[in-house]
Amino acid sequence: MRYSVQIEETGEVYACTEQQSLLWGLAQLGRKGIPLGCRGGGCGVCKVAITQGDYQTGPMSAAHVTPEERQSGVVLACRCYPRGDLSLRVLGKMQRTVCAPGGGDAAKASEQHQPAVQ
Amino acid sequence: MAMTGVLRPGHVQMRVLDLEESIHFYTNVLGLIETGRDSQGRVYFKAWDERDHNSVLIRQADTAGLDFVGFKVDSVATLDQLEADLKAYGVMTERIPAGEMLETGDRVRFLLPTGHTFELYAEKTDIGNGQPYVNPEAWIPAAEHGIAPVRFDHLLCYGPDIEKAQAILQDVLGFYLVEHIELEDGSGDLAIWLSTSIKAHDIAFVRHPEPGKLHHVSFLLDSWEKVLRAADLMSINRVSIDIGPTRHGVTRGTTIYAFDPSGNRFETFCGGYQSYPDGKPIKWTMGDVGRGIFYHDRALNDTFLSVVT
Ligand code: FES
Ligand SMILES: [Fe+2]
Numbered sequence: 001m002r003y004s005v006q007i008e009e010t011g012e013v014y015a016c017t018e019q020q021s022l023l024w025g026l027a028q029l030g031r032k033g034i035p036l037g038c039r040g041g042g043c044g045v046c047k048v049a050i051t052q053g054d055y056q057t058g059p060m061s062a063a064h065v066t067p068e069e070r071q072s073g074v075v076l077a078c079r080c081y082p083r084g085d086l087s088l089r090v091l092g093k094m095q096r097t098v099c100a101p102g103g104g105d106a107a108k109a110s111e112q113h114q115p116a117v118q
Numbered sequence: 119m120a121m122t123g124v125l126r127p128g129h130v131q132m133r134v135l136d137l138e139e140s141i142h143f144y145t146n147v148l149g150l151i152e153t154g155r156d157s158q159g160r161v162y163f164k165a166w167d168e169r170d171h172n173s174v175l176i177r178q179a180d181t182a183g184l185d186f187v188g189f190k191v192d193s194v195a196t197l198d199q200l201e202a203d204l205k206a207y208g209v210m211t212e213r214i215p216a217g218e219m220l221e222t223g224d225r226v227r228f229l230l231p232t233g234h235t236f237e238l239y240a241e242k243t244d245i246g247n248g249q250p251y252v253n254p255e256a257w258i259p260a261a262e263h264g265i266a267p268v269r270f271d272h273l274l275c276y277g278p279d280i281e282k283a284q285a286i287l288q289d290v291l292g293f294y295l296v297e298h299i300e301l302e303d304g305s306g307d308l309a310i311w312l313s314t315s316i317k318a319h320d321i322a323f324v325r326h327p328e329p330g331k332l333h334h335v336s337f338l339l340d341s342w343e344k345v346l347r348a349a350d351l352m353s354i355n356r357v358s359i360d361i362g363p364t365r366h367g368v369t370r371g372t373t374i375y376a377f378d379p380s381g382n383r384f385e386t387f388c389g390g391y392q393s394y395p396d397g398k399p400i401k402w403t404m405g406d407v408g409r410g411i412f413y414h415d416r417a418l419n420d421t422f423l424s425v426v427t
């Protein structure tokens with residue numbers, strides 16, 4: 001089954017199957033700098049809030065998503081699989097990358113503790 | 119001179135989010151050998167060519183990351199001496215009694231200023247590498263099961279105050295600096311690679327605001343070819359790869375960074391030059407840091423400084 005996922009901030013819509021994580025689908029947008037982090041629910045870079053729709057989750061670190069947050073639909077996108085059409089908001093470290101007009105480069109330049117690299 | 123004092127990183131304990139999934143990964147994908155389980159629910163592994171009972175422990179938790187790393191020392195007398203030396207240096211230590219970890223003697227535990235729990239121990243039962251000590255073969259079938267590293271080799275830790283951790287490791291425990299990346303303003307280092315042996319590094323640190331973070335645990339392979347074989351196995355098993363196969367400028371090791379099912383980064387590593395304590399440390403500048411970390415890409419990837427557990 002193929003579902004559509006809408007990014008609320010930008011209005012963009014992408015397709016994602018039941019077996020594919022929301023992060024995988026997001027990365028398929030090809031936006032430069034979308035961080036494919038650990039993809040195991042451990043590092044917390046892919047935090048999103050599901051505002052609408054059904055989904056299933058795998059194990060994810062409580063250091064990045066508290067039980068209360070989870071109740072309110074906050075998940076790590078790499079451990080979240082759609083079970084219907086979804087709408088989401090991007091949180092945390094990924095926000096600047098997904099929502100910045102310049103994509104990855106703008107996000108990188110504003111990253112605080114990231115030293116300048118060529 | 120023989121190698122004395124602190125010998126090598128001997129065990130590491132990591133938290134995983136799903137124990138069964140992780141046991142499958144560490145056994146069949148990474149290709150470690152399970153050697154035990156304890157009453158705390160920890161699962162013990164070793165690489166095929168390691169002789170001591172365990173080198174990697176995992177436990178189920180609601181967060182990923184590193185619980186502690188333990189370095190083996192050459193004798194009980196050395197353990198007692200280093201414990202006294204640490205105390206004299208102003209480091210608070212704690213004794214974990216023998217047997218708390220399976221087949222492992224007393225451990226002396228302390229907290230590094232970077233927020234990492236560091237242990238020293240002298241005894242771990244030698245269960246052998248599956249070969250007799252008289253007239254052995256070159257390898258055993260376990261050497262081909264999964265990625266099958268030879269040993270747990272080193273780890274890279276992220277945290278603040280790396281110069282304070284460096285001081286303790288150098289001044290008290292006898293480590294020496296092999297390579298470092300100097301911050302642009304010359305106020306200190308972004309990263310340091312320390313050795314307690316003739317390896318290019320036994321432990322490394324990157325300066326990072328959050329304490330106690332794990333960047334990767336590294337496993338040694340014999341050849342570049344085996345690193346490429348590891349990459350194939352990662353694809354066959356749909357393991358998330360961070361970067362590689364490639365080479366580091368620092369240490370010159372060939373490498374792949376990838377993630378275990380809980381997002382703990384691991385490295386399959388080969389080579390690196392041999393170092394000696396009298397060698398002059400190699401310095402990298404921020405202008406060339408990309409080449410230092412990833413020699414072929416000549417740039418850091420998005421995840422190097424930001425994705426840790
Ligand atoms: S990519 Fe690390 S938690 Fe999702
Ligand atoms: Fe490494």
